[in-house]
Each structure stands twice: as C-alpha cells, then as structure tokens.
Amino acid sequence: MSKKVFIETYGCQMNVSDSERMATILAKEGFQIVEDEREADIVLLNTCSVREKAENKIYARVGQIRRRRRNVILGISGCVAQLEGEELFDRFSGKNSIDFIIGTRATDRIAKVINSVIREGKTKVIDNHEREDYPELSFDLNLSHSKCVAFLPIIEGCNKFCTYCIVPFSRGREVSFPPRLILQQARQLVSQNVKEIHLIGQNVNSYRPREMQDLEKFKGATPFSKLLRMVAELSGCERIKFTTSFPRDFHPDIVSAIEEYDNLCNWVHLPVQSGSDRVLKLMRRGHTKDAYMKRVERIKSSKKMIALTTDIIVGFPGETEQDFMQTVELVEQCEFHHAYIFKYSPRPGTPAAEQMTDSVPPEEKTRRFLYLESIQKKIQAKIWQSYVGSEKLVLVEGKSKKNPNQLTGHTTCNKVVNFEGDERLVGQIVKVKILEAKNNSFLGRLV
Ligand code: SF4
Structure with a gap:
C-alpha cells in the first residue's frame, strides 16, 4: 500500500512552489499526497526562516505533531532545514525527534530521502547539498494551490545580502533557470488551462541566465524584459504577473514591456524598505531614495495604470526620527496601492543582528509602525475608493x-x-x- 504524505508549507511563494514540486515528485514515485495530517505516514514541514516568529512556530509544531503521532515519519525542508542543517537533529531529540532534513536546493531528491528513511530504517538522513542541476519546473496542477493560477520560478537564491535578511544564506546564490525550461513549463500550464502565471523569484528582474540564445529573438534591454516578452507572446497565456522586483535592477524597459502586451498585468511590487538614504545604506539595499523615485516616476507615468506595492521596515538599527519621517514622506509621494510594513527584528546570522545595535526601543518601533500604517491606510483608502463604480x-x-x-x-x-x-x-x-x-x-x- 502506498505511503501517505502530508506537506505543510510556511512562508513565501517560493516555498509554495517547492512544496508543489515535491508533492509531484512524491506522487510520481508512488506516494499518496493527503490533506489531513492525521491520515499521513509521513509529515513534511516546508519551513520559512525570514522572521524569527516563523521559525519558532516550527519548533512548536514539531512538538504538537509528535504528541499526536509518535510513529509518524517527520521531516523538515525549506529555509530552517538549510540554515540549521544537522543541528536540527540535536534540537529535536527524544520525544520530539525528527527523521530527516532536506535543504532548499535538494528538493528534487525528496523521494530518495524518504525512501531511504523507510528502507534503511534510518532516523537520520541529511540531504543538504547544493543543487546539482536545474530543478524540475513541472508540477501536477491537482497537487497545487490553485488550478487556474500557477507559480513558475525563474530564478532562485539571492546575491544582494541586504544586512537584515537571511535569504542569501538560506536559499544560496542566484541561479537563473534557462528560458527554454521556463517556456516549456509555461506552455504546459497554458495547455492545462491555467489562466494566470506568476513568474517568481527573490529578485525576478535580476534574471541573468547562462543560456541566452532562446531570448535573442525577443526585444528588450535586459534578460528579464526579454523573458517577459517571450512568455507574453505565448499564445493562450492570458495573464502574467511577476514578483518580487529589486529596485536597483528595475529597468524602465520592464514598464515598456507591460505597456506592449495586454497579458502582462498592471502590477509591480517594488520593495523600498526605507525613505532615508542613510538607512538604505545601512541596509545595503544598493539604491537611494532618488533612484527609487525615478523607477516610480516611470511606473506612474505609464500609459497603462500600474498598481505599485511595496515593503517597508521601520525601526531599523540607527533609524532616527528624521530618517523615519523621510520614509513617511516617500510613502506620501509614492501613493502605494498597498504596503507591507514590518517592525525591524534582528534575524540571527545576519550582519544587522551580529554587528549593529538594535537601537530603536520596541515601543518606538510600534509607534512608527502605527503612524506609518495610518498614513498608508488613508492613501490606500483613497486609491481603492476610486475603483468603486468601475x-x-x-x-x-x-x-x-x-x-x-x-x-x-x-x-x-x-x-x-x-x-x-x-x-x-x-x-x-x-x-x-x-x-x-x-x-x-x-x-x-x-x-
Ligand atoms: S534582495 Fe535583500 S531582502 Fe530581498 S531576498 Fe535578497 S537579501 Fe533578502
């Protein structure tokens, strides 16, 4: 009888996409994917470590599963697995032990890892190496989060090393997938009646594949804007969205591509993080406020109405009231359709946590958060109200x-x-x- 696997996913779209592909591989290898943890012989927690809260949740979750299911095979994949590696076996021992760990670049080997645990009766298998080849991008739509919207990774990892962020450590360096593989998968999705394809990656517009020949016939100032045109020209592809964009690499030609193709959707998510050049430098973001505003001007002056959204961190180490007010000013100028605002919290292992003093007291972070949120809410309400009747x-x-x-x-x-x-x-x-x-x-x- 086939073994039943339950996969629980935390975090971003990349993790959702990894889970979908792992489920597909496991189903091909004869496992049955179930939606109820209580039915499963194997439970896989696909984890996120971007915020400490998310990581702590995993620790609580392992305990909870073990209390209910002492004999279930329990494994951890995703960013926590990649970062903590073998140490997780020490952390989860005795009653709360786990059986396997699989890193972010080893997801293609999920079936091998689980089979190894089953066959050899091992309780410890680490498969935490760098990926040997490009990942398998195809997945079974019946095992995905939606049958009409699909996440299609075009790049994984990050080379930017913003000082507050753990992603370059948990997901490794940037690897751009070949246009040929992306097109093949997009074609397959369209033939399966998928209406919206999200091209995803930590920084999609940093896309730079080694294999450029398939992009050569498409016009465009950057490999990413060529890739957008390549996917947009795919017949039957009704909607294309992409996220996340990195401001420094956001070329105006991306907006030109959006203008040229009806199926390139009118939405750009462009995280700014701060409106203060001093703080942006401390964050090592690689852009200034002016450089960001130039991108915003191009987006806002487009002949297509493009909705702009962003991410902002308040209370970064060293952020003064003056720095904060510059962020407020930027928010007022940019008129974002939505902003994800976060209070800074140190992420162990990052330069900001190791080398900077978390100088803004918690109550001040909360005050700045609430103040900025109230400003953004007003702007947002006005924009969203303008849609009423349309x-x-x-x-x-x-x-x-x-x-x-x-x-x-x-x-x-x-x-x-x-x-x-x-x-x-x-x-x-x-x-x-x-x-x-x-x-x-x-x-x-x-x-
Ligand atoms: S660009 Fe910066 S914030 Fe985004 S994933 Fe890379 S290091 Fe993290």
Whole structure:
C-alpha cells in the first residue's frame, strides 16, 4: 500500500512552489499526497526562516505533531532545514525527534530521502547539498494551490545580502533557470488551462541566465524584459504577473514591456524598505531614495495604470526620527496601492543582528509602525475608493474563505474581489462591477 504524505508549507511563494514540486515528485514515485495530517505516514514541514516568529512556530509544531503521532515519519525542508542543517537533529531529540532534513536546493531528491528513511530504517538522513542541476519546473496542477493560477520560478537564491535578511544564506546564490525550461513549463500550464502565471523569484528582474540564445529573438534591454516578452507572446497565456522586483535592477524597459502586451498585468511590487538614504545604506539595499523615485516616476507615468506595492521596515538599527519621517514622506509621494510594513527584528546570522545595535526601543518601533500604517491606510483608502463604480476583469479562483456564499478572485492589478456567483465560474475571467472598497479587498457584483 502506498505511503501517505502530508506537506505543510510556511512562508513565501517560493516555498509554495517547492512544496508543489515535491508533492509531484512524491506522487510520481508512488506516494499518496493527503490533506489531513492525521491520515499521513509521513509529515513534511516546508519551513520559512525570514522572521524569527516563523521559525519558532516550527519548533512548536514539531512538538504538537509528535504528541499526536509518535510513529509518524517527520521531516523538515525549506529555509530552517538549510540554515540549521544537522543541528536540527540535536534540537529535536527524544520525544520530539525528527527523521530527516532536506535543504532548499535538494528538493528534487525528496523521494530518495524518504525512501531511504523507510528502507534503511534510518532516523537520520541529511540531504543538504547544493543543487546539482536545474530543478524540475513541472508540477501536477491537482497537487497545487490553485488550478487556474500557477507559480513558475525563474530564478532562485539571492546575491544582494541586504544586512537584515537571511535569504542569501538560506536559499544560496542566484541561479537563473534557462528560458527554454521556463517556456516549456509555461506552455504546459497554458495547455492545462491555467489562466494566470506568476513568474517568481527573490529578485525576478535580476534574471541573468547562462543560456541566452532562446531570448535573442525577443526585444528588450535586459534578460528579464526579454523573458517577459517571450512568455507574453505565448499564445493562450492570458495573464502574467511577476514578483518580487529589486529596485536597483528595475529597468524602465520592464514598464515598456507591460505597456506592449495586454497579458502582462498592471502590477509591480517594488520593495523600498526605507525613505532615508542613510538607512538604505545601512541596509545595503544598493539604491537611494532618488533612484527609487525615478523607477516610480516611470511606473506612474505609464500609459497603462500600474498598481505599485511595496515593503517597508521601520525601526531599523540607527533609524532616527528624521530618517523615519523621510520614509513617511516617500510613502506620501509614492501613493502605494498597498504596503507591507514590518517592525525591524534582528534575524540571527545576519550582519544587522551580529554587528549593529538594535537601537530603536520596541515601543518606538510600534509607534512608527502605527503612524506609518495610518498614513498608508488613508492613501490606500483613497486609491481603492476610486475603483468603486468601475468594472474589472476578475479571475475567479474559488470560494471566499470568509464567506462561502461568495466567490473570490484577483484583478489584473492584483486586488482581491469578492462577489456572489455560481461556483462553475471558478477558473474563468469575468467582469465584476466594484461596489465597495474594504480595507484590503473589494466587494463586487457580477456584470
Ligand atoms: S534582495 Fe535583500 S531582502 Fe530581498 S531576498 Fe535578497 S537579501 Fe533578502
């Protein structure tokens, strides 16, 4: 009888994508993927370590699983596995032991690792090496987070080494996947009726493959803007989104590509992190406020309305009131459609945590967070209110989690719209009239 595997995913889209591919490999090797942990013979926690909170959750989760299921085979993959390596076996011992660890570049070997645990009765298998080859990009849509929206990784890892960030250590150096593999997978997704492809990576616009020949026939100032055009020209590909963009590598030609193709969606996520040049330097972001604003000007002056979103950290070591007010000013100037605002917390192993003093007291971080959030909320409310009365094309992705009588989906500018409708519309692009702007979603009516 086939062994049953339950995969629990934490963190970003890259992790979701890794889980989808691991599930596909396991299913091909005869394992059965289940949605209920209680049915599983094997539980895999695909972990995130971007914030300490996420990492702590894993420790609690292992204990919880072990209390319920003493004999289940339990493994850890993802960033925590990559960073902690063999030490995890010491950390999880006795009643809370784990059986295997698999690093971020070894996901293709998941079946081998689990088979090795089963066959050899081993309780410890480490498979934590660098990836030997490009990963298998294809996955089974029946095992993915959605049948109409697909995550397609084009680059993994990061070379930027922002001082607060653990990703370059947990995901390794940047590796751009060959255009040929990306196109092959995009084609397959389109043939399976996927309506929206998200090209994903820590910094998609730093895309620089070794194999450039397949991109040569496409116009473009950078490999990424050529790649966008390559995917956009794929017949039947209805929507393409991409995230995340790194400001320093954001070439204006990306906006030109968005303008040229209807299926390149009008949304750019461009994390700024701070509006102070001094803090940006301490963060080692590689851009100044002015350089960022130049990118914003190009995006805002586009003939297509492009929704701009961002990430911001408040209370970074050494951030003064003056620095903070520069961030406030930038937020007011940029008029982001949405901003993910975070209070800085030191991430062990990063230069900011090891070499800088976490100088802003917690209550001051909270004050700055709330203040900035209130400014952003006002800006956002005004922008979102301007959508009321308009009609938008929405890709119907499923039933709303909060209200099962409603369907939910996204606009091309990546806003959530909830509305009443027949479940048979799932997977289709429909026109919806926007009736009301909520904090982070719209209420609409099918046209
Ligand atoms: S660009 Fe900076 S913040 Fe983004 S993943 Fe790389 S190091 Fe982290």
